[in-house]
Amino acid sequence: MYKVFVNEKKLTLSKYPEDIQKNLRFEGFATLEIAVDLLENTSCPEMNVYGENIEEIWEDFTHMFKVIEAAGGLVSNKNNEILFIRRLGKWDLPKGKVEKGESLEQAALREVEEETGLRELILEEFLNNTFHIYKERNGEKILKTTYWFRMNHVGDETPVPQTEEGISAVCWKDRRTITADVLPETFNNIKLILDDYWDLV
Incomplete structure (x- = not known):
């Protein structure tokens, strides 16, 4: 099954009707x-396209778009807090495009370092990937695949937002604060990754 967000509405590609x-x-x-x-x-809130050969459906779907790969990190610290960035009025996790010649892991670490200023990071395991669709200014439709990795911050550095990328804040948040403050002001893809992380810990 694939879940793709279109304007924050969920499109599911699956084998059976939902x-x-x-x-x-x-x-x-x-x-x-x-x-x-x-x-x-x-105003359709969500949609499911179903068929027996899910990989064929996915292949046809990806051919509708220019596909861009990104990588990012869900970073926790010794207090079991998670690192969030604030950009354009939304809470998000640090991520960015994979550069030519980079592995997904290298890209994820680099993006977290650049967007938060943190260096003392340990890459743990791959969590999952998420998909969303958006339009470039020229009208081109993009399917962005983001590969998420679990990371640990083992230092005492203070995070610093990368303001030139439009990031206004970087801060650690515990689960109670995430539920109260972050979930109402974040993206559906981020909610999926948080669920995957909480299933692990």
Whole structure:
């Protein structure tokens, strides 16, 4: 199963119908175009496209977009707090595009270092990847795949926001504060990654 967010609305690609308002059986490329169009241009809250060959559906889906790969980190400290950045009025986790010649792990560490100023990081394991769609200023549609890694910060440095990237704050938050403050002001993809992390710890 794949979950892709289109304007924060969930598009699920799966083998079977889901218990939601709108399911479409995969009948080829046009089914996917219809699904994305409905999520982008109507009040439809979520959509499921289903068919037996999930990998074929996914391959057709990725051909609709320019695919960009990014990597990021869910960073915890010795107090079991998680590191968040604040950008454009939303709480987020540090991440960015994978550069040519970089591994996903290298990109994730570099982006966390650049966006938060933290250096004393230990890369743990791969958590999961998330997908979302957006439009460039030139109208080109992008499918962004972000690979998330669990990291530990083992130093005593104070995080510093990378203001030239539009980051206004970097701070550690405990689970209670995340539930109260972060979840109402973050992206659905970040909620998925937090759930994956909390399932582990």
